[in-house]
Amino acid sequence: xxxxxxxxxxxxxxxxxxxxxxxxxxxxxxxxxxxxxxxxxxxxxxxxxxxxxxxxxxxxxxxxxxxxxxxxxxxxxxxxxxxxxxxxxxxxxxxxxxxxxxxxxxxxxxxxxxxxxxxxxxxxxxxxxxxxxxxxxxxxxxxxxxxxxxxxxxxxxxxxxxxxxxxxxxxxxxxxxxxxxxxxxxxxxxxxxxxxxxxxxxxxxxxxxxxxxxxxxxxxxxxxxxxxxxxxxxxxxxxxxxx
Amino acid sequence: xxxxxxxxxxxxxxxxxxxxxxxxxxxxxxxxxxxxxxxxxxxxxxxxxxxxxxxxxxxxxxxxxxxxxxxxxxxxxxxxxxxxxxxxxxxxxxxxxxxxxxxxxxxxxxxxxxxxxxxxxxxxxxxxxxxxxxxxxxxxxxxxxxxxxxxxxxxxxxxxxxxxxxxxxxxxxxxxxxxxxxxxxxxxxxxxxxxxxxxxxxxxxxxxxxxxxxxxxxxxxxxxxxxxxxxxxxxxxxxxxxxxxxxxxxxxxxxxxxxxxxxxxxxxxxxx
Numbered sequence: 001x002x003x004x005x006x007x008x009x010x011x012x013x014x015x016x017x018x019x020x021x022x023x024x025x026x027x028x029x030x031x032x033x034x035x036x037x038x039x040x041x042x043x044x045x046x047x048x049x050x051x052x053x054x055x056x057x058x059x060x061x062x063x064x065x066x067x068x069x070x071x072x073x074x075x076x077x078x079x080x081x082x083x084x085x086x087x088x089x090x091x092x093x094x095x096x097x098x099x100x101x102x103x104x105x106x107x108x109x110x111x112x113x114x115x116x117x118x119x120x121x122x123x124x125x126x127x128x129x130x131x132x133x134x135x136x137x138x139x140x141x142x143x144x145x146x147x148x149x150x151x152x153x154x155x156x157x158x159x160x161x162x163x164x165x166x167x168x169x170x171x172x173x174x175x176x177x178x179x180x181x182x183x184x185x186x187x188x189x190x191x192x193x194x195x196x197x198x199x200x201x202x203x204x205x206x207x208x209x210x211x212x213x214x215x216x217x218x219x220x221x222x223x224x225x226x227x228x229x230x231x232x233x234x235x236x237x238x239x240x241x242x243x
Numbered sequence: 244x245x246x247x248x249x250x251x252x253x254x255x256x257x258x259x260x261x262x263x264x265x266x267x268x269x270x271x272x273x274x275x276x277x278x279x280x281x282x283x284x285x286x287x288x289x290x291x292x293x294x295x296x297x298x299x300x301x302x303x304x305x306x307x308x309x310x311x312x313x314x315x316x317x318x319x320x321x322x323x324x325x326x327x328x329x330x331x332x333x334x335x336x337x338x339x340x341x342x343x344x345x346x347x348x349x350x351x352x353x354x355x356x357x358x359x360x361x362x363x364x365x366x367x368x369x370x371x372x373x374x375x376x377x378x379x380x381x382x383x384x385x386x387x388x389x390x391x392x393x394x395x396x397x398x399x400x401x402x403x404x405x406x407x408x409x410x411x412x413x414x415x416x417x418x419x420x421x422x423x424x425x426x427x428x429x430x431x432x433x434x435x436x437x438x439x440x441x442x443x444x445x446x447x448x449x450x451x452x453x454x455x456x457x458x459x460x461x462x463x464x465x466x467x468x469x470x471x472x473x474x475x476x477x478x479x480x481x482x483x484x485x486x487x488x489x490x491x492x493x494x495x496x497x498x499x500x501x502x503x504x505x506x507x508x509x510x511x512x513x514x515x
Contacts, residue, residue: 155349157350163328
Protein backbone atom coordinates (compact mmCIF):
# COMPACT_ATOMS: atom_id res chain seq x y z
CA UNK A 1 0.00 0.00 0.00
CA UNK A 2 1.50 3.28 -1.06
CA UNK A 3 1.06 5.78 1.72
CA UNK A 4 3.24 8.52 0.22
CA UNK A 5 3.31 9.17 -3.50
CA UNK A 6 5.86 11.19 -5.38
CA UNK A 7 4.11 14.08 -7.08
CA UNK A 8 5.15 17.28 -8.76
CA UNK A 9 5.11 19.54 -5.72
CA UNK A 10 7.65 20.81 -3.29
CA UNK A 11 8.12 17.34 -1.80
CA UNK A 12 9.44 15.82 -5.02
CA UNK A 13 12.50 18.05 -5.19
CA UNK A 14 14.17 17.57 -1.83
CA UNK A 15 13.58 13.85 -1.34
CA UNK A 16 16.16 11.55 -3.07
CA UNK A 17 13.36 8.99 -3.13
CA UNK A 18 13.42 5.34 -3.92
CA UNK A 19 15.94 5.81 -6.73
CA UNK A 20 18.80 5.90 -4.24
CA UNK A 21 19.19 2.13 -4.07
CA UNK A 22 18.44 0.06 -7.13
CA UNK A 23 18.93 -3.29 -5.47
CA UNK A 24 16.59 -4.98 -3.05
CA UNK A 25 18.27 -5.22 0.35
CA UNK A 26 15.71 -7.21 2.31
CA UNK A 27 12.29 -6.89 3.91
CA UNK A 28 11.31 -3.26 4.31
CA UNK A 29 9.14 -2.32 7.24
CA UNK A 30 6.82 0.62 6.75
CA UNK A 31 5.92 2.52 9.86
CA UNK A 32 2.37 3.75 10.16
CA UNK A 33 2.14 7.24 8.73
CA UNK A 34 -0.62 9.39 10.09
CA UNK A 35 -0.59 11.41 6.88
CA UNK A 36 -2.05 10.64 3.46
CA UNK A 37 -1.99 12.68 0.33
CA UNK A 38 -5.41 13.27 -1.19
CA UNK A 39 -4.44 15.53 -4.07
CA UNK A 40 -6.24 18.58 -5.35
CA UNK A 41 -5.30 22.06 -6.40
CA UNK A 42 -6.50 25.39 -5.05
CA UNK A 43 -6.12 28.81 -6.58
CA UNK A 44 -6.99 32.31 -5.43
CA UNK A 45 -6.85 35.65 -7.27
CA UNK A 46 -7.49 39.11 -5.82
CA UNK A 47 -8.84 41.93 -7.94
CA UNK A 48 -9.69 45.55 -7.29
CA UNK A 49 -13.10 44.84 -5.75
CA UNK A 50 -13.43 41.08 -6.01
CA UNK A 51 -11.64 37.88 -5.07
CA UNK A 52 -11.84 34.45 -6.67
CA UNK A 53 -11.13 31.15 -4.92
CA UNK A 54 -11.21 28.09 -7.15
CA UNK A 55 -10.47 24.42 -6.58
CA UNK A 56 -10.87 21.16 -8.40
CA UNK A 57 -13.21 18.58 -6.88
CA UNK A 58 -11.26 15.35 -7.18
CA UNK A 59 -10.40 13.44 -4.00
CA UNK A 60 -7.79 10.78 -4.68
CA UNK A 61 -5.44 8.51 -2.76
CA UNK A 62 -2.66 6.62 -4.47
CA UNK A 63 -4.08 5.19 -7.69
CA UNK A 64 -7.74 5.49 -6.65
CA UNK A 65 -10.27 8.26 -6.80
CA UNK A 66 -12.42 8.45 -3.68
CA UNK A 67 -14.79 11.08 -5.00
CA UNK A 68 -15.31 13.27 -8.03
CA UNK A 69 -17.35 15.82 -6.10
CA UNK A 70 -15.31 16.93 -3.12
CA UNK A 71 -14.66 20.66 -3.49
CA UNK A 72 -11.87 22.18 -1.52
CA UNK A 73 -13.32 25.68 -1.06
CA UNK A 74 -15.03 26.29 2.27
CA UNK A 75 -17.10 29.37 2.99
CA UNK A 76 -16.07 31.01 6.28
CA UNK A 77 -17.91 34.34 6.31
CA UNK A 78 -19.86 36.38 3.75
CA UNK A 79 -16.63 37.90 2.53
CA UNK A 80 -14.09 35.10 3.03
CA UNK A 81 -13.54 31.70 1.47
CA UNK A 82 -10.70 29.32 2.32
CA UNK A 83 -9.24 26.71 -0.01
CA UNK A 84 -7.52 23.74 1.65
CA UNK A 85 -5.68 20.96 -0.16
CA UNK A 86 -3.36 18.21 1.00
CA UNK A 87 -4.52 15.64 3.50
CA UNK A 88 -8.32 15.63 3.54
CA UNK A 89 -8.61 14.55 7.17
CA UNK A 90 -6.60 17.55 8.33
CA UNK A 91 -8.55 19.84 5.94
CA UNK A 92 -11.84 18.82 7.56
CA UNK A 93 -10.57 19.18 11.13
CA UNK A 94 -8.92 22.50 10.39
CA UNK A 95 -12.06 23.99 8.83
CA UNK A 96 -14.10 22.77 11.81
CA UNK A 97 -11.66 24.46 14.19
CA UNK A 98 -11.74 27.69 12.16
CA UNK A 99 -15.57 27.68 12.13
CA UNK A 100 -15.65 27.20 15.90
CA UNK A 101 -13.13 30.00 16.45
CA UNK A 102 -15.16 32.28 14.19
CA UNK A 103 -18.26 31.62 16.28
CA UNK A 104 -16.31 32.25 19.51
CA UNK A 105 -15.02 35.55 18.15
CA UNK A 106 -18.53 36.55 17.05
CA UNK A 107 -19.93 35.82 20.49
CA UNK A 108 -17.19 37.62 22.43
CA UNK A 109 -16.67 40.60 20.14
CA UNK A 110 -20.10 40.95 18.50
CA UNK A 111 -18.61 41.31 15.05
CA UNK A 112 -17.56 39.06 12.17
CA UNK A 113 -13.88 38.37 11.72
CA UNK A 114 -12.22 40.25 8.86
CA UNK A 115 -10.11 38.39 6.28
CA UNK A 116 -6.88 39.73 7.76
CA UNK A 117 -7.88 38.63 11.24
CA UNK A 118 -8.81 35.15 10.03
CA UNK A 119 -5.43 34.88 8.33
CA UNK A 120 -3.54 35.90 11.48
CA UNK A 121 -5.59 33.47 13.57
CA UNK A 122 -5.00 30.60 11.15
CA UNK A 123 -1.28 31.26 11.35
CA UNK A 124 -1.29 30.73 15.11
CA UNK A 125 -3.58 27.68 14.85
CA UNK A 126 -1.16 26.09 12.38
CA UNK A 127 1.92 26.96 14.43
CA UNK A 128 0.35 25.43 17.53
CA UNK A 129 0.90 22.17 15.69
CA UNK A 130 4.49 22.96 14.75
CA UNK A 131 5.70 19.53 15.91
CA UNK A 132 2.92 17.51 14.31
CA UNK A 133 1.69 19.78 11.53
CA UNK A 134 -1.60 19.89 9.73
CA UNK A 135 -0.69 18.63 6.28
CA UNK A 136 -2.79 21.29 4.55
CA UNK A 137 -1.87 23.98 2.07
CA UNK A 138 -4.26 26.84 2.76
CA UNK A 139 -5.18 29.86 0.70
CA UNK A 140 -7.67 32.41 1.98
CA UNK A 141 -9.47 34.67 -0.49
CA UNK A 142 -11.78 37.49 0.43
CA UNK A 143 -12.38 41.20 0.72
CA UNK A 144 -10.50 43.34 3.20
CA UNK A 145 -12.06 46.13 5.31
CA UNK A 146 -11.79 48.58 2.41
CA UNK A 147 -13.59 46.24 0.03
CA UNK A 148 -10.48 45.42 -1.99
CA UNK A 149 -9.66 41.83 -2.94
CA UNK A 150 -7.20 40.05 -0.64
CA UNK A 151 -5.45 36.69 -0.91
CA UNK A 152 -3.47 35.17 1.98
CA UNK A 153 -1.35 32.10 1.29
CA UNK A 154 0.00 29.78 3.98
CA UNK A 155 2.54 27.05 4.35
CA UNK A 156 1.62 23.99 6.46
CA UNK A 157 3.15 25.41 9.66
CA UNK A 158 1.69 28.89 9.62
CA UNK A 159 3.99 31.18 7.64
CA UNK A 160 1.74 33.48 5.61
CA UNK A 161 1.60 36.65 3.66
CA UNK A 162 -0.79 38.66 1.58
CA UNK A 163 -0.55 38.13 -2.19
CA UNK A 164 -2.38 39.14 -5.33
CA UNK A 165 -2.60 35.55 -6.58
CA UNK A 166 -1.43 32.13 -5.41
CA UNK A 167 -1.80 28.51 -6.38
CA UNK A 168 -1.51 25.69 -3.85
CA UNK A 169 -1.77 21.93 -3.88
CA UNK A 170 -0.55 19.24 -6.24
CA UNK A 171 -0.46 21.30 -9.45
CA UNK A 172 0.79 24.49 -7.76
CA UNK A 173 4.29 24.27 -9.28
CA UNK A 174 2.69 24.18 -12.73
CA UNK A 175 0.12 26.91 -12.18
CA UNK A 176 2.17 29.44 -10.24
CA UNK A 177 4.61 30.31 -13.09
CA UNK A 178 1.67 30.73 -15.46
CA UNK A 179 -0.06 33.09 -13.03
CA UNK A 180 3.21 34.99 -12.50
CA UNK A 181 3.28 35.60 -16.22
CA UNK A 182 -0.40 36.36 -16.88
CA UNK A 183 -1.41 38.26 -13.75
CA UNK A 184 1.94 39.51 -12.48
CA UNK A 185 3.30 40.29 -15.96
CA UNK A 186 6.61 38.80 -14.93
CA UNK A 187 9.29 37.96 -17.49
CA UNK A 188 7.55 39.90 -20.22
CA UNK A 189 9.12 42.92 -21.86
CA UNK A 190 7.27 45.92 -23.28
CA UNK A 191 3.76 44.88 -22.20
CA UNK A 192 1.01 47.20 -20.99
CA UNK A 193 0.04 46.27 -17.44
CA UNK A 194 -3.75 46.54 -17.38
CA UNK A 195 -5.57 45.83 -14.11
CA UNK A 196 -7.41 42.51 -14.02
CA UNK A 197 -11.18 42.65 -14.59
CA UNK A 198 -13.50 40.12 -12.97
CA UNK A 199 -14.56 38.45 -16.22
CA UNK A 200 -11.00 38.14 -17.47
CA UNK A 201 -9.91 36.71 -14.10
CA UNK A 202 -12.68 34.06 -14.10
CA UNK A 203 -11.82 33.06 -17.67
CA UNK A 204 -8.13 32.86 -16.79
CA UNK A 205 -8.87 30.65 -13.77
CA UNK A 206 -10.94 28.27 -15.92
CA UNK A 207 -8.25 28.07 -18.61
CA UNK A 208 -5.52 27.52 -16.07
CA UNK A 209 -7.35 24.63 -14.39
CA UNK A 210 -8.06 22.99 -17.74
CA UNK A 211 -4.31 23.05 -18.37
CA UNK A 212 -3.58 21.70 -14.89
CA UNK A 213 -6.04 18.82 -15.41
CA UNK A 214 -4.16 17.88 -18.59
CA UNK A 215 -0.81 17.48 -16.88
CA UNK A 216 -1.50 16.64 -13.24
CA UNK A 217 -3.10 13.29 -12.43
CA UNK A 218 -4.49 14.47 -9.11
CA UNK A 219 -6.39 17.41 -10.64
CA UNK A 220 -9.57 16.98 -12.65
CA UNK A 221 -13.25 15.97 -12.61
CA UNK A 222 -14.75 19.41 -12.00
CA UNK A 223 -13.82 22.93 -11.07
CA UNK A 224 -15.60 24.91 -8.36
CA UNK A 225 -15.16 28.69 -8.63
CA UNK A 226 -16.26 31.01 -5.80
CA UNK A 227 -16.41 34.68 -6.76
CA UNK A 228 -16.50 37.01 -3.75
CA UNK A 229 -17.81 40.52 -4.23
CA UNK A 230 -19.56 42.92 -1.91
CA UNK A 231 -22.88 41.50 -3.14
CA UNK A 232 -21.95 38.08 -1.79
CA UNK A 233 -20.39 34.81 -2.86
CA UNK A 234 -21.29 33.43 -6.28
CA UNK A 235 -20.42 29.76 -7.01
CA UNK A 236 -19.93 28.15 -10.42
CA UNK A 237 -19.12 24.55 -11.31
CA UNK A 238 -17.34 23.74 -14.57
CA UNK A 239 -16.60 20.18 -15.73
CA UNK A 240 -12.96 19.10 -16.24
CA UNK A 241 -11.30 15.98 -17.62
CA UNK A 242 -12.42 12.88 -15.78
CA UNK A 243 -9.52 10.63 -16.72
CA UNK B 244 -7.80 35.17 24.41
CA UNK B 245 -4.11 34.31 24.35
CA UNK B 246 -2.04 33.94 21.24
CA UNK B 247 -1.86 30.16 21.21
CA UNK B 248 -5.23 29.16 22.61
CA UNK B 249 -6.50 26.05 20.93
CA UNK B 250 -9.46 23.76 21.36
CA UNK B 251 -8.37 20.57 23.08
CA UNK B 252 -7.82 17.55 20.90
CA UNK B 253 -6.93 14.02 21.79
CA UNK B 254 -3.27 13.39 22.28
CA UNK B 255 -0.36 14.65 24.30
CA UNK B 256 -0.04 18.34 24.91
CA UNK B 257 3.39 19.75 25.64
CA UNK B 258 2.34 22.58 27.89
CA UNK B 259 4.95 25.22 28.47
CA UNK B 260 4.16 28.21 30.66
CA UNK B 261 7.03 30.39 31.78
CA UNK B 262 6.89 31.68 35.34
CA UNK B 263 5.29 34.63 36.96
CA UNK B 264 6.36 37.67 34.92
CA UNK B 265 5.76 36.96 31.28
CA UNK B 266 3.33 34.08 31.26
CA UNK B 267 3.65 32.97 27.64
CA UNK B 268 1.22 30.15 27.34
CA UNK B 269 2.58 28.11 24.45
CA UNK B 270 0.60 24.99 23.75
CA UNK B 271 2.28 22.71 21.31
CA UNK B 272 0.49 19.57 20.24
CA UNK B 273 2.69 16.52 19.85
CA UNK B 274 1.94 13.15 18.29
CA UNK B 275 1.06 10.43 20.82
CA UNK B 276 3.98 8.04 21.17
CA UNK B 277 4.08 4.43 22.43
CA UNK B 278 6.22 5.16 25.48
CA UNK B 279 4.42 8.30 26.53
CA UNK B 280 5.53 7.84 30.13
CA UNK B 281 9.12 8.67 29.28
CA UNK B 282 8.09 11.53 27.03
CA UNK B 283 10.07 14.64 27.80
CA UNK B 284 11.21 16.52 24.69
CA UNK B 285 9.09 17.27 21.63
CA UNK B 286 11.94 15.88 19.57
CA UNK B 287 11.51 12.25 20.61
CA UNK B 288 12.88 9.53 18.33
CA UNK B 289 9.34 8.44 17.41
CA UNK B 290 8.34 11.77 15.84
CA UNK B 291 6.27 11.64 12.71
CA UNK B 292 8.14 12.12 9.48
CA UNK B 293 6.91 15.25 7.73
CA UNK B 294 5.76 14.69 4.16
CA UNK B 295 6.66 18.21 2.99
CA UNK B 296 9.71 20.47 3.19
CA UNK B 297 9.60 23.83 4.95
CA UNK B 298 10.98 27.11 3.66
CA UNK B 299 14.69 27.69 4.30
CA UNK B 300 17.67 29.29 2.63
CA UNK B 301 18.47 32.97 2.56
CA UNK B 302 21.04 35.77 2.64
CA UNK B 303 20.72 38.42 5.32
CA UNK B 304 23.31 40.81 6.63
CA UNK B 305 23.74 43.70 9.03
CA UNK B 306 26.61 46.00 9.89
CA UNK B 307 27.34 49.10 11.94
CA UNK B 308 29.13 52.14 10.55
CA UNK B 309 29.46 55.79 11.47
CA UNK B 310 26.00 56.64 10.12
CA UNK B 311 24.05 53.96 12.01
CA UNK B 312 23.11 50.37 11.25
CA UNK B 313 22.32 48.86 7.85
CA UNK B 314 20.22 45.70 7.56
CA UNK B 315 19.78 44.02 4.17
CA UNK B 316 18.24 40.74 3.00
CA UNK B 317 17.10 38.93 -0.12
CA UNK B 318 13.42 38.00 -0.58
CA UNK B 319 13.34 34.38 -1.68
CA UNK B 320 11.69 31.60 0.37
CA UNK B 321 12.53 28.12 -0.92
CA UNK B 322 10.86 24.86 0.10
CA UNK B 323 12.99 21.96 -1.10
CA UNK B 324 13.87 22.93 -4.64
CA UNK B 325 10.79 25.04 -5.28
CA UNK B 326 10.64 28.78 -4.79
CA UNK B 327 7.70 28.92 -2.37
CA UNK B 328 7.54 32.69 -2.50
CA UNK B 329 9.69 35.20 -4.42
CA UNK B 330 8.64 38.23 -2.39
CA UNK B 331 8.96 37.55 1.31
CA UNK B 332 9.73 40.20 3.93
CA UNK B 333 12.74 38.95 5.82
CA UNK B 334 13.34 42.21 7.68
CA UNK B 335 10.57 43.11 10.11
CA UNK B 336 10.37 46.18 12.31
CA UNK B 337 9.70 45.42 15.98
CA UNK B 338 9.46 49.03 17.11
CA UNK B 339 10.61 52.39 15.82
CA UNK B 340 14.27 51.75 16.65
CA UNK B 341 14.62 48.00 16.15
CA UNK B 342 14.34 45.76 13.12
CA UNK B 343 15.03 42.06 13.03
CA UNK B 344 16.34 40.12 10.02
CA UNK B 345 15.22 36.52 9.90
CA UNK B 346 16.79 33.40 8.52
CA UNK B 347 16.01 29.71 8.87
CA UNK B 348 12.52 28.29 8.72
CA UNK B 349 10.02 30.89 7.47
CA UNK B 350 7.14 29.97 9.76
CA UNK B 351 9.34 29.79 12.85
CA UNK B 352 10.82 33.22 12.18
CA UNK B 353 7.46 34.81 11.48
CA UNK B 354 5.80 33.45 14.61
CA UNK B 355 8.75 34.09 16.92
CA UNK B 356 9.02 37.68 15.70
CA UNK B 357 5.33 38.05 16.48
CA UNK B 358 5.84 36.66 19.98
CA UNK B 359 8.85 38.96 20.50
CA UNK B 360 6.91 42.04 19.37
CA UNK B 361 4.14 41.13 21.79
CA UNK B 362 6.53 40.65 24.72
CA UNK B 363 8.40 43.89 24.02
CA UNK B 364 5.14 45.82 23.85
CA UNK B 365 3.92 44.24 27.10
CA UNK B 366 7.22 45.15 28.78
CA UNK B 367 6.86 48.72 27.59
CA UNK B 368 3.33 48.96 28.93
CA UNK B 369 4.21 47.35 32.27
CA UNK B 370 7.48 49.14 33.02
CA UNK B 371 6.88 52.42 31.18
CA UNK B 372 10.19 52.23 29.39
CA UNK B 373 11.46 50.53 26.30
CA UNK B 374 13.56 47.41 26.79
CA UNK B 375 17.15 47.78 25.55
CA UNK B 376 18.34 45.85 22.48
CA UNK B 377 20.56 43.68 24.70
CA UNK B 378 17.58 42.96 26.94
CA UNK B 379 15.43 42.12 23.92
CA UNK B 380 18.06 39.70 22.64
CA UNK B 381 18.34 38.05 26.04
CA UNK B 382 14.56 37.71 26.31
CA UNK B 383 14.36 36.16 22.85
CA UNK B 384 17.21 33.78 23.59
CA UNK B 385 15.59 32.61 26.83
CA UNK B 386 12.22 32.15 25.12
CA UNK B 387 13.85 29.97 22.45
CA UNK B 388 15.85 27.90 24.91
CA UNK B 389 13.14 25.28 25.67
CA UNK B 390 13.04 24.48 21.97
CA UNK B 391 16.74 23.73 21.68
CA UNK B 392 17.14 20.29 20.12
CA UNK B 393 13.78 20.44 18.36
CA UNK B 394 13.23 21.29 14.73
CA UNK B 395 12.66 24.97 15.44
CA UNK B 396 15.24 26.79 13.33
CA UNK B 397 15.52 30.55 13.71
CA UNK B 398 18.59 32.74 13.29
CA UNK B 399 17.66 36.36 13.90
CA UNK B 400 19.81 39.46 13.84
CA UNK B 401 18.48 42.31 15.95
CA UNK B 402 19.58 45.63 14.43
CA UNK B 403 18.70 48.68 16.42
CA UNK B 404 19.56 51.90 18.12
CA UNK B 405 19.48 52.25 21.91
CA UNK B 406 18.99 55.71 23.36
CA UNK B 407 21.66 55.03 26.00
CA UNK B 408 24.27 53.03 24.11
CA UNK B 409 23.86 53.85 20.42
CA UNK B 410 23.83 51.38 17.52
CA UNK B 411 23.61 47.67 18.34
CA UNK B 412 23.76 44.49 16.32
CA UNK B 413 23.02 41.20 18.11
CA UNK B 414 22.70 37.74 16.58
CA UNK B 415 20.34 35.26 18.30
CA UNK B 416 19.75 31.73 17.11
CA UNK B 417 17.66 28.77 18.19
CA UNK B 418 20.80 26.77 19.05
CA UNK B 419 21.26 29.18 21.95
CA UNK B 420 23.91 31.56 20.59
CA UNK B 421 23.59 35.21 21.47
CA UNK B 422 26.41 37.35 20.08
CA UNK B 423 26.94 41.09 19.86
CA UNK B 424 29.07 42.34 16.99
CA UNK B 425 29.67 44.95 14.32
CA UNK B 426 29.00 42.82 11.26
CA UNK B 427 26.87 39.72 10.79
CA UNK B 428 25.68 37.78 7.79
CA UNK B 429 23.36 34.81 8.18
CA UNK B 430 22.07 32.16 5.83
CA UNK B 431 23.12 29.95 2.97
CA UNK B 432 24.40 32.98 1.01
CA UNK B 433 26.36 34.42 3.94
CA UNK B 434 29.86 33.27 2.84
CA UNK B 435 29.49 35.26 -0.38
CA UNK B 436 28.12 38.28 1.46
CA UNK B 437 30.95 38.16 4.02
CA UNK B 438 33.48 38.22 1.18
CA UNK B 439 32.09 41.41 -0.26
CA UNK B 440 31.52 43.06 3.13
CA UNK B 441 34.96 42.26 4.52
CA UNK B 442 36.49 43.68 1.39
CA UNK B 443 34.71 47.02 1.48
CA UNK B 444 33.56 47.78 5.01
CA UNK B 445 35.09 50.74 6.87
CA UNK B 446 33.75 52.69 9.83
CA UNK B 447 34.00 55.96 7.91
CA UNK B 448 31.69 54.99 5.02
CA UNK B 449 29.06 57.53 4.02
CA UNK B 450 25.39 56.52 4.07
CA UNK B 451 25.22 56.03 0.30
CA UNK B 452 28.44 54.03 0.20
CA UNK B 453 27.21 51.79 3.01
CA UNK B 454 23.89 51.22 1.25
CA UNK B 455 25.58 50.39 -2.02
CA UNK B 456 27.98 48.01 -0.24
CA UNK B 457 25.08 46.17 1.39
CA UNK B 458 23.25 45.96 -1.95
CA UNK B 459 26.35 44.66 -3.68
CA UNK B 460 26.89 42.00 -0.99
CA UNK B 461 23.32 40.70 -1.28
CA UNK B 462 23.48 40.83 -5.08
CA UNK B 463 26.69 38.78 -5.23
CA UNK B 464 25.28 36.27 -2.75
CA UNK B 465 22.04 35.86 -4.72
CA UNK B 466 24.06 35.39 -7.89
CA UNK B 467 26.04 32.48 -6.47
CA UNK B 468 23.65 30.92 -3.97
CA UNK B 469 20.72 29.02 -5.44
CA UNK B 470 18.54 29.49 -2.39
CA UNK B 471 18.80 33.30 -2.38
CA UNK B 472 17.43 35.60 -4.99
CA UNK B 473 14.73 37.83 -6.39
CA UNK B 474 14.84 41.24 -4.65
CA UNK B 475 16.85 43.04 -1.98
CA UNK B 476 15.30 44.79 1.01
CA UNK B 477 17.33 47.42 2.80
CA UNK B 478 16.73 49.14 6.15
CA UNK B 479 18.78 51.95 7.68
CA UNK B 480 18.54 52.57 11.43
CA UNK B 481 19.69 55.80 13.06
CA UNK B 482 18.97 57.63 16.29
CA UNK B 483 15.76 58.88 14.66
CA UNK B 484 14.48 55.38 13.91
CA UNK B 485 14.41 53.01 10.96
CA UNK B 486 13.80 53.94 7.34
CA UNK B 487 13.19 51.46 4.54
CA UNK B 488 14.61 51.69 1.07
CA UNK B 489 12.34 50.75 -1.83
CA UNK B 490 12.55 47.06 -2.67
CA UNK B 491 14.81 46.50 -5.66
CA UNK B 492 14.61 43.75 -8.25
CA UNK B 493 18.06 42.24 -8.68
CA UNK B 494 17.28 41.16 -12.23
CA UNK B 495 17.86 44.78 -13.34
CA UNK B 496 21.08 44.92 -11.33
CA UNK B 497 22.30 41.76 -13.04
CA UNK B 498 21.73 43.24 -16.53
CA UNK B 499 23.42 46.49 -15.53
CA UNK B 500 26.40 44.49 -14.26
CA UNK B 501 26.60 42.51 -17.52
CA UNK B 502 26.50 45.82 -19.49
CA UNK B 503 29.36 47.19 -17.43
CA UNK B 504 31.44 44.03 -17.87
CA UNK B 505 31.00 43.92 -21.63
CA UNK B 506 31.93 47.61 -21.84
CA UNK B 507 35.11 46.93 -19.86
CA UNK B 508 35.95 43.99 -22.09
CA UNK B 509 35.42 46.10 -25.21
CA UNK B 510 37.64 48.82 -23.73
CA UNK B 511 40.41 46.29 -23.02
CA UNK B 512 40.30 44.89 -26.55
CA UNK B 513 40.50 48.40 -28.05
CA UNK B 514 43.56 49.26 -26.01
CA UNK B 515 45.34 46.10 -27.13
